[in-house]
Amino acid sequence: MKIGVLGTGMVGSTIATKLIALGQEVMLGSRSPGSEKAAAWAQANGANASQGSYAQAARFGEILFNCTQGTASIEALQSAGAENLKAKILIDIANPLDFSRGAPPTLSICNTDSLGERIQRTFPETKVVKTLNTVNCEVMVNPTLVPGDHDIFLCGNDAGAKARVTDILKQWFGWRSVIDLGDISAARATEQMMPIWLRLYGVLSTLHFNVRVVAASRSSSQ
Numbered sequence: 007m008k009i010g011v012l013g014t015g016m017v018g019s020t021i022a023t024k025l026i027a028l029g030q031e032v033m034l035g036s037r038s039p040g041s042e043k044a045a046a047w048a049q050a051n052g053a054n055a056s057q058g059s060y061a062q063a064a065r066f067g068e069i070l071f072n073c074t075q076g077t078a079s080i081e082a083l084q085s086a087g088a089e090n091l092k093a094k095i096l097i098d099i100a101n102p103l104d105f106s107r108g109a110p111p112t113l114s115i116c117n118t119d120s121l122g123e124r125i126q127r128t129f130p131e132t133k134v135v136k137t138l139n140t141v142n143c144e145v146m147v148n149p150t151l152v153p154g155d156h157d158i159f160l161c162g163n164d165a166g167a168k169a170r171v172t173d174i175l176k177q178w179f180g181w182r183s184v185i186d187l188g189d190i191s192a193a194r195a196t197e198q199m200m201p202i203w204l205r206l207y208g209v210l211s212t213l214h215f216n217v218r219v220v221a222a223s224r225s226s227s228q
């Protein structure tokens with residue numbers, strides 16, 4: 007498949023490199039196409055790897071990943087262009103972390119709204135699926151870095167898009183348990199996991215951890 011990955015940070019490059027390893031064609035999109043970083047990634051990842059602007063990557067991809075800084079995601083996606091996002095699945099991994107007052111960051115959107123919802127409202131013809139934002143990027147594409155059973159969450163308004171993304175999570179990235187939390191407003195819950203994630207990181211001193219949901223009974227589809 008042709009996949010557009012927006013953002014050349016740790017997450018964008020980790021996701022894009024994994025997709026290349028899986029045999030997909032990937033264009034990494036950046037604010038600064040041709041930058042040393044973007045060019046080095048494309049050079050290192052062979053014939054299926056390319057780089058360009060956000061708009062070029064969004065146009066290229068049949069499925070898109072939003073791996074941009076959360077406080078800049080709307081602006082980045084506007085620069086990608088609504089027309090290039092239209093009718094496509096956008097897998098939104100971003101968290102609206104605001105570091106403007108130092109660490110720990112706060113959430114620039116929370117409680118009664120979320121970045122996932124804001125993206126869906128801004129691009130109503132795009133199928134936004136929020137997932138993977140609750141784990142470190144190495145764990146996103148290699149969940150076995152965390153031993154035992156653990157869960158990844160997903161939400162979005164389009165059932166077909168969520169089914170497709172669940173397949174990607176399971177078949178490409180190796181997730182065994184994907185919990186569908188419902189419509190895109192559930193992004194409020196998963197984005198608001200950031201404060202506990204940051205606290206756990208401080209206590210555990212490793213990036214390779216996750217949560218496991220334990221219940222008296224669980225649906226066999228999860």
Ligand SMILES: NC(=O)c1ccc[n+]([C@@H]2O[C@H](COP(=O)([O-])OP(=O)(O)OC[C@H]3O[C@@H](n4cnc5c(N)ncnc54)[C@H](OP(=O)(O)O)[C@@H]3O)[C@@H](O)[C@H]2O)c1
Pocket residue numbers: 013014015016017018035036037038072073074075076077078079082099100101102103138139140141142143144
């Ligand atoms: N790091 C993790 O393991 C992790 C885990 C879960 C979720 N997330 C979320 O995933 C997203 C990506 O995280 P990240 O750690 O890769 O890096 P990041 O520092 O949050 O930035 C990612 C990319 O956003 C792009 N960007 C667009 N507009 C920007 C602006 N105005 N200022 C700064 N950057 C801008 C930049 O790419 P270009 O320069 O190419 O345009 C940058 O490399 C974030 O929303 C983060 O909260 C990260």
